[in-house]
Amino acid sequence: MITFTGVHKWFKNLHVLNNINLHVTSGEVLVVCGPSGSGKSTLIRTINQLEPINEGSLVVDGMDLSDKKTDINKLRAEVGFVFQQFNLYPHLSVISNITLAPMKIRNIPKKEAEEQAMLLLTRVGLAEKRDAYPSQLSGGQQQRVAIARALAMKPRIMLFDEPTSALDPEMIGEVLAVMKDLALSGMTMIVVTHEMGFAREVAHRVAFMADGILLEEATPEDFFLRPQHPRAQQFLRQLLTPMQAE
Amino acid sequence: MLNYTFDWSTITSGKYFDWLVSGLITTLKLSAISIVLAFILGLVIAVMRMSHNKPVRWFAHAYLEFFRNTPLLVQIFFWYFGSYKILPAAVNDWLVSTNFEFAAAAIALTIYTSAFIAEDIRSGVLSIPKEQMEASRSAGFSYLRSMQYIILPQAVRITIPPLVNQFLNVAKNSSLAMTIGVMEMTYQARQVESYTFKGFEAFTAATVVYLVLSILITALVNIYNEKVLNVHKAA
Numbered sequence: 340m341i342t343f344t345g346v347h348k349w350f351k352n353l354h355v356l357n358n359i360n361l362h363v364t365s366g367e368v369l370v371v372c373g374p375s376g377s378g379k380s381t382l383i384r385t386i387n388q389l390e391p392i393n394e395g396s397l398v399v400d401g402m403d404l405s406d407k408k409t410d411i412n413k414l415r416a417e418v419g420f421v422f423q424q425f426n427l428y429p430h431l432s433v434i435s436n437i438t439l440a441p442m443k444i445r446n447i448p449k450k451e452a453e454e455q456a457m458l459l460l461t462r463v464g465l466a467e468k469r470d471a472y473p474s475q476l477s478g479g480q481q482q483r484v485a486i487a488r489a490l491a492m493k494p495r496i497m498l499f500d501e502p503t504s505a506l507d508p509e510m511i512g513e514v515l516a517v518m519k520d521l522a523l524s525g526m527t528m529i530v531v532t533h534e535m536g537f538a539r540e541v542a543h544r545v546a547f548m549a550d551g552i553l554l555e556e557a558t559p560e561d562f563f564l565r566p567q568h569p570r571a572q573q574f575l576r577q578l579l580t581p582m583q584a585e
Numbered sequence: 586m587l588n589y590t591f592d593w594s595t596i597t598s599g600k601y602f603d604w605l606v607s608g609l610i611t612t613l614k615l616s617a618i619s620i621v622l623a624f625i626l627g628l629v630i631a632v633m634r635m636s637h638n639k640p641v642r643w644f645a646h647a648y649l650e651f652f653r654n655t656p657l658l659v660q661i662f663f664w665y666f667g668s669y670k671i672l673p674a675a676v677n678d679w680l681v682s683t684n685f686e687f688a689a690a691a692i693a694l695t696i697y698t699s700a701f702i703a704e705d706i707r708s709g710v711l712s713i714p715k716e717q718m719e720a721s722r723s724a725g726f727s728y729l730r731s732m733q734y735i736i737l738p739q740a741v742r743i744t745i746p747p748l749v750n751q752f753l754n755v756a757k758n759s760s761l762a763m764t765i766g767v768m769e770m771t772y773q774a775r776q777v778e779s780y781t782f783k784g785f786e787a788f789t790a791a792t793v794v795y796l797v798l799s800i801l802i803t804a805l806v807n808i809y810n811e812k813v814l815n816v817h818k819a820a
Contacts, residue, residue, distance in 0.1 A: 412725045420723040439734060444725045444726065489724075
């Protein structure tokens with residue numbers, strides 16, 4: 340469903356993605372982790388071309404991103420993206436945040452779009468917030484609306500860029516629960532996160548990145564119990580026992 | 586002691602009152618048309634000014650600098666006295682058969698004001714976090730549709746206070762149209778003064794009209810803010 344072949348990307352002189360080769364199949368849940376600045380956010384941002392790649396080939400849902408003829412807006416409509424900072428539209432109510440793209444891009448009639456939005460809001464546990472504005476919601480609630488907004492386009496792939504990193508600890512659980520529910524429904528997902536509990540429980544595969552290089556790909560069990568690369572071992576040590584690291 | 590007897594009855598009834606009312610109506614028409622057109626044109630120029638296409642961006646930039654930095658009165662004279670020389674005869678005939686003074690004044694006011702409005706809107710757009718554009722692009726909206734649905738609605742909210750100033754300026758600047766013979770409020774007040782020598786009364790009436798018009802515009806925009814845009818809820 341998503342295939343990286345020899346993908347490189349530079350920001351000026353910084354080699355942020357270095358020869359990435361990665362394949363994600365339909366229905367798979369991949370967690371990408373690694374120290375900050377390792378290129379993991381850039382990696383998932385290339386999938387819907389928020390960041391264009393400089394070299395190599397990237398094929399998403401049958402569409403070749405290095406081909407200039409690929410309709411990038413059509414691709415993006417098939418790929419849901421959830422941001423660290425939620426990025427809800429502050430001037431629109433919750434329900435309008437969710438129905439805007441289906442109505443304007445998929446040309447779904449308002450009534451139908453709203454019915455579907457209410458189903459999604461119920462699924463993320465926020466049906467009673469339909470007429471609230473983003474500024475009236477907590478961070479966890481905003482992120483759940485953002486997930487519903489992405490799902491409203493009926494995407495074939497969902498990308499999550501550190502979806503819980505900006506949240507207070509007591510709100511992380513509610514967002515992870517929604518994501519877990521989504522993973523169990525068979526959605527193809529790539530999740531950049533530091534939530535190792537989520538990775539262990541939900542992911543089919545874990546990818547570890549450092550300095551723009553994909554250093555390790557393994558099942559969660561192998562990755563957490565038998566990390567191969569020294570950088571991965573160090574990363575896990577720091578994550579599990581931050582006080583004793585170094 | 587004042588050696589002047591105020592005579593308000595001259596302008597509150599009869600022929601002179603009718604003149605002032607017709608002046609008021611012309612001022613209202615001229616202001617309303619220019620405000621609406623200047624806002625639309627300003628939006629277009631603002632979007633062009635931020636375009637990724639260099640010639641489009643440069644055109645908008647040149648437009649802004651040209652019309653912001655020349656006096657409105659000169660622009661009014663240009664459209665009224667200058668433009669017919671470069672227009673085809675058929676267009677001129679048509680313009681003369683309609684109300685050419687009014688059209689020239691409306692064009693000048695619209696274009697002049699659109700340059701200021703475009704800059705206000707652009708600064709509003711630049712204040713919207715770039716993540717909003719990322720969010721709408723990643724939903725599948727094109728650049729222009731992201732502008733239309735996501736960026737501009739937010740930018741315009743931020744831009745409302747400076748926009749009110751521009752709208753007030755249009756209403757007040759419309760008085761310059763009298764110089765090319767548009768029979769608006771100031772023109773009619775002057776007319777009444779010429780016929781009656783009641784200059785104080787006539788221009789007091791004009792002053793009150795502009796004052797009320799300005800306060801009305803401010804109030805309308807505030808009501809629109811509160812009721813339609815829900816500015817407080819969506820803060």
